[in-house]
Amino acid sequence: MGCNNNNNTEKSTVKTETKALKKILFVVTSHNEKGNTGEKTGYYLGEVSHPWDVLHTAGYEIDFVSPKGGKAPVDAFDMTDTINKKFWDNDIYRNKIEHTKQPHEINPDDYIAIHYAGGHGAMWDFADNTEIAEIAAKIYENNGVVSAVCHGPAGLVNIKLSNGSYLVDGKKVNAFTNEEEIKVKLEDVVPFLLEDTLKERGAIFEKSVPFTKHVVTDQRLVTGQNPQSAHSVGKATLNELQRLTKSAK
Template identity: 45%
Template sequence: MKKVLIVETNVTRYAGTHDATGLWLGEATEFAEELQKEGIEVDYVSPKGGFVPLDPRSMKYVDESIMEFYETSDFKNRALSQTMRPSEINPDDYFAIYYAGGHGVMWDFPDNQELQSIAMAIYHQNGYVTSVCHGVAGLLNIKDNNNDYLISGKTITGFTKSEELLAGKRSVVPFFNKDEAEKRGATFQQKRAYKDFAIQDGHVITGQNPFSARSVAKLLIKNIK
């Protein structure tokens, strides 16, 4: 059976600051856990491969299931220490790609053409392109063979301006997800800040914030069962 590819950031700090960022832990563990409950295997890739930093703020929002998954040797090795490089990925091995969030992705996801090519190859094979929270940044610049944006005409979601304000990061982020999505012809839907919300439009599935990772996974699972 084909697998799901989880994309994570290599960025350790907000650009131009000393403030640490990285992967939002639960967005990777909760998504992966839901898939593994169904016997679906996952692989982990990052723009540079290798080490993936954790956003220290994400550790404040862990529960027992997140911690248990985090503590497994498989996750620590494959998801945090030894992620694959895009050049090592064969899109034919996957039926979906999932962009996990954390603020770091805003700097190394949008312009990574290797990851965009992988995502588009999976999509063209009737696969799914999915994301949660800031991970939607990875979808912004994916284009099809006609040079049209993948999200053009699609309804999607991601971390919102109001959530940036509540997080205290509105002044340091390089862009707002809603603004950039709408520039590319997408319809950006959102619900109340920090409430679980995930939506599907065709083969694109997106979640609004860190509390939406399981819902994104469940939507994906529903489609492949």
């Protein structure tokens, strides 16, 4: 109908592409204390801001969910990190993370990927949150991408797929390691050790020496070892999304 009108064709193409770009869901913790230590924690800002910067720049809209909803507690509030500052100074996204959605408000069909940000708080409220685990399983089984960094993989340990298997079973995975937990002297404070639990779920655990970048991608699952890996997790997630887009054409 509008084939001979180049302007209409271009507009139509742009609209179609924009409509096709599904959103990405970031999961952040609601928990603000490291056990009974009295030390405050929350989500690690750089593990939100760096993946956000990569994916937002690529044109994806990002929503935030937390186990309790509302304002998420923040840790590692470092404004000398220019990406942290860029995120924090963005009024739209600052408002989103200070008014996170509750799990029941999320429709998994709206999202092409889900990203679990770390921060020690995640160790207390990610693993046993069945609502968010079900959202992640649905996104994954809709041919989406699941990513997590540092303590974010705490959200992966109990995700089960519709065939009853754990999401991480048989896949290469990494996360904050036992050695790293010992180095920060919290191995007896966290409710479980991520490395051990992921292995128990059948994950093929990979790691580098403490506090060096390590990212692995396996079957639409992207994981990063520590805060140093956050930016690369964003890039690896984007690569997976671009690969999926190409294969769908």
